[in-house]
Amino acid sequence: MDRTKQTVLEARIPSKQSQILGVQSQDGTAADAFTKAFLKNSFPQMKKQNIEEMIVQKAVVLEYNTPKKKKKEKMRKAKGLNAKERRQLKIFQIKPEHQKYKLFLPLHKLWKTYIVDLCNGLKPESNPQTIQQKLLKADFHGAVLTVVRSKCPSYVGLTGILVQELKHTFKIITKEDKLKVIPKRNSVFSVEIGAFVTHIYGSKFELRSSERSAKKFKVKGTIDL
Numbered sequence: 001m002d003r004t005k006q007t008v009l010e011a012r013i014p015s016k017q018s019q020i021l022g023v024q025s026q027d028g029t030a031a032d033a034f035t036k037a038f039l040k041n042s043f044p045q046m047k048k049q050n051i052e053e054m055i056v057q058k059a060v061v062l063e064y065n066t067p068k069k070k071k072k073e074k075m076r077k078a079k080g081l082n083a084k085e086r087r088q089l090k091i092f093q094i095k096p097e098h099q100k101y102k103l104f105l106p107l108h109k110l111w112k113t114y115i116v117d118l119c120n121g122l123k124p125e126s127n128p129q130t131i132q133q134k135l136l137k138a139d140f141h142g143a144v145l146t147v148v149r150s151k152c153p154s155y156v157g158l159t160g161i162l163v164q165e166l167k168h169t170f171k172i173i174t175k176e177d178k179l180k181v182i183p184k185r186n187s188v189f190s191v192e193i194g195a196f197v198t199h200i201y202g203s204k205f206e207l208r209s210s211e212r213s214a215k216k217f218k219v220k221g222t223i224d225l
Contacts, residue, residue, distance in 0.1 A: 094163065094171070099179045104142070104161045111142025115193055122196055135198060139209050140191070141165060145172055148199065149188040158182065165209050170202075 119131050146159040160172030170182050184202030
């Protein structure tokens with residue numbers, strides 16, 4: 001240690017500060033008691049013998065006791081509702097007071113605008129195969145569907161706005177304000193888009209609309225729509 005620094009460290013405490021600290025004299029017992037009390041308070045886990053050794057060596061290193069960091073709790077991923085919970089909450093059920101044909105007419109109007117934009121105007125010179133591929137992935141919520149063929153004769157002739165598409169069924173609202181659930185399998189539906197009329201083979205649509213939009217359909221010789 002530099003001699004000048006050692007002289008500064010060993011300098012006496014001014015009288016005013018001695019009174020504030022409660023130290024009568026740096027060489028007195030009060031100063032010694034103060035030092036021991038300070039060290040004991042700073043190092044409560046240290047034994048008395050070690051404190052004495054630290055005073056004799058006149059070298060005290062006061063370490064900053066950093067608090068232990070709490071382990072970060074793992075972020076829990078929010079789980080979605082399963083099929084049973086969705087049924088219990090009746091998420092997919094349309095309330096009777098909402099089963100009104102006129103309530104869904106604005107949706108039908110929006111759908112017509114959407115489908116025309118999707119098919120680039122549905123011009124007479126449009127390529128039917130190109131339109132077919134676009135319609136296979138289109139969202140039909142709001143379209144007016146008519147059952148033209150079905151293994152169940154009671155479904156034939158039903159017409160209404162598609163309000164809900166599930167994996168295996170279409171739910172439509174008729175002009176009589178009745179909700180009809182029609183199975184896709186073994187049913188053929190017609191859809192009018194302006195001057196165009198297309199047919200949907202329900203067995204080819206046994207997917208959710210979100211899944212169908214991402215599915216790659218193989219081009220076959222026969223047109224499914």
